[in-house]
Amino acid sequence: MTLSFLHPRDEILALMQRIYGYRMTTTSGGNLSLKEDNGDVWITPSRVDKGGLTRADIVRVRPDGSLDGVRAPSSELPFHLEIYRRRPDIRGIVHAHPVALVAFSLARKVPDTRVFHQAWNVCGRAGFAPYELPGSQALGRSVAGIFAQGFNSVILENHGVVTAAGDLQEAFRRFETLEFAGKTIIKGRLIGQVRYLDAQQLAMPGLRSWEFEALDRDTPSSLERELRHRLSEFVRRAYRQRLFISTEGSYSVRLDASSFLITPYRADRATLAPADLVLVENGLVERGRKPSRAFRSHQAVYERHPSIGAVINAYPVNATAFSVTGAPLDTRTIPESYIVVREPARLPYGAHFTDDYAIAEAVSPQRPTAILENDGVLVVGADALEAFDRLEVLESTAEAIINCRAVGEMAPMGDQVIRDLEAAFFPTGAA
Ligand SMILES: [Zn+2]
Numbered sequence: 311m312t313l314s315f316l317h318p319r320d321e322i323l324a325l326m327q328r329i330y331g332y333r334m335t336t337t338s339g340g341n342l343s344l345k346e347d348n349g350d351v352w353i354t355p356s357r358v359d360k361g362g363l364t365r366a367d368i369v370r371v372r373p374d375g376s377l378d379g380v381r382a383p384s385s386e387l388p389f390h391l392e393i394y395r396r397r398p399d400i401r402g403i404v405h406a407h408p409v410a411l412v413a414f415s416l417a418r419k420v421p422d423t424r425v426f427h428q429a430w431n432v433c434g435r436a437g438f439a440p441y442e443l444p445g446s447q448a449l450g451r452s453v454a455g456i457f458a459q460g461f462n463s464v465i466l467e468n469h470g471v472v473t474a475a476g477d478l479q480e481a482f483r484r485f486e487t488l489e490f491a492g493k494t495i496i497k498g499r500l501i502g503q504v505r506y507l508d509a510q511q512l513a514m515p516g517l518r519s520w521e522f523e524a525l526d527r528d529t530p531s532s533l534e535r536e537l538r539h540r541l542s543e544f545v546r547r548a549y550r551q552r553l554f555i556s557t558e559g560s561y562s563v564r565l566d567a568s569s570f571l572i573t574p575y576r577a578d579r580a581t582l583a584p585a586d587l588v589l590v591e592n593g594l595v596e597r598g599r600k601p602s603r604a605f606r607s608h609q610a611v612y613e614r615h616p617s618i619g620a621v622i623n624a625y626p627v628n629a630t631a632f633s634v635t636g637a638p639l640d641t642r643t644i645p646e647s648y649i650v651v652r653e654p655a656r657l658p659y660g661a662h663f664t665d666d667y668a669i670a671e672a673v674s675p676q677r678p679t680a681i682l683e684n685d686g687v688l689v690v691g692a693d694a695l696e697a698f699d700r701l702e703v704l705e706s707t708a709e710a711i712i713n714c715r716a717v718g719e720m721a722p723m724g725d726q727v728i729r730d731l732e733a734a735f736f737p738t739g740a741a
Pocket residue numbers: 339340405406407444469470
């Protein structure tokens with residue numbers, strides 16, 4: 311459990327704004343609650359515009375059923391209370407109607423979270439609750455009955471999704487991760503056969519070496535302070551642009567020949583501050599800090615390629631759809647894609663978990679993009695901006711290729727066009 315000093319009203323408000331702001335629910339759909347140690351449940355109100363919600367709108371429901379608030383509680387209060395009653399370990403619940411998961415609910419299916427090791431670890435297997443009237447006690451029994459079987463993420467037939475956890479932040483993380491898995495599966499199915507991981511593959515991230523020695527660091531230089539500021543801005547932007555999800559996505563920038571700054575393990579990417587970034591120097595990690603698990607792969611890239619100044623592991627949904635299928639990502643779409651993305655390398659699942667240098671050997675300044683099977687994409691650049699731009703171009707390219715399927719067969723740029731682009735943009739033959 312994360313220790314939170316936010317008042318329940320503020321915690322619920324902040325997450326609701328985030329869910330609505332990222333179009334993970336409509337203004338009328340969706341409700342959040344959390345339960346305190348004393349048994350009080352705080353929940354979003356009924357019939358209030360999600361775009362204009364204030365902290366005063368949040369309602370407290372006491373254990374004796376009495377209400378405290380200027381609004382009526384969400385009409386879905388019955389299923390929230392029933393889940394808390396059946397599962398005493400649960401302290402936070404998210405319910406919404408995000409479009410990808412609603413699509414699964416209409417098809418009476420659940421997303422198979424074995425598409426990513428993170429989705430499997432964060433969400434577990436998703437459950438399915440049969441349809442009941444919204445707001446009814448019967449819906450409460452139906453949904454809570456599935457949670458009572460041990461599921462923590464449940465698709466509601468012809469309705470939406472409920473996720474729950476030991477705190478509301480974790481319930482949100484499950485919600486966002488499940489929606490991301492659902493979206494990726496949908497996009498993947500548009501371009502090919504989606505590959506799911508088996509038990510042995512799901513265990514592979516655990517093989518990655520996770521021991522590191524601590525660095526007793528010096529006072530940060532002004533360059534380090536500047537880079538911390540810039541990198542934290544790019545990380546928050548990557549979240550806003552849906553290139554990262556809240557706790558997935560690693561971003562690093564080189565500080566000098568032997569050190570770099572990288573995102574921390576598991577911290578929320580939406581609110582990352584300069585001080586949250588972790589300094590790695592000669593393989594030693596700033597004392598008391600935990601870097602992204604990808605830090606050894608990033609370190610190997612900086613070691614092998616002196617001109618590379620930034621590395622990003624990301625999960626933008628369209629490019630990631632290519633990582634969960636065998637569909638080729640042909641960048642001969644428009645000149646910008648071909649010039650910026652180049653020809654992506656493709657790494658088999660798990661290569662970088664067992665070999666720190668697998669990525670460093672696959673990418674270079676001339677081949678700055680890689681598709682990591684069932685693990686998103688990786689880009690490198692001379693600096694944080696170049697890598698970020700490349701990631702956006704990669705994602706736009708992937709989306710255009712997927713959308714093209716609905717329009718007609720893609721006609722890649724021809725050989726002469728490619729030769730002209732090479733001559734104009736890479737005249738030294740360096741590329
Ligand atoms: Zn609903």
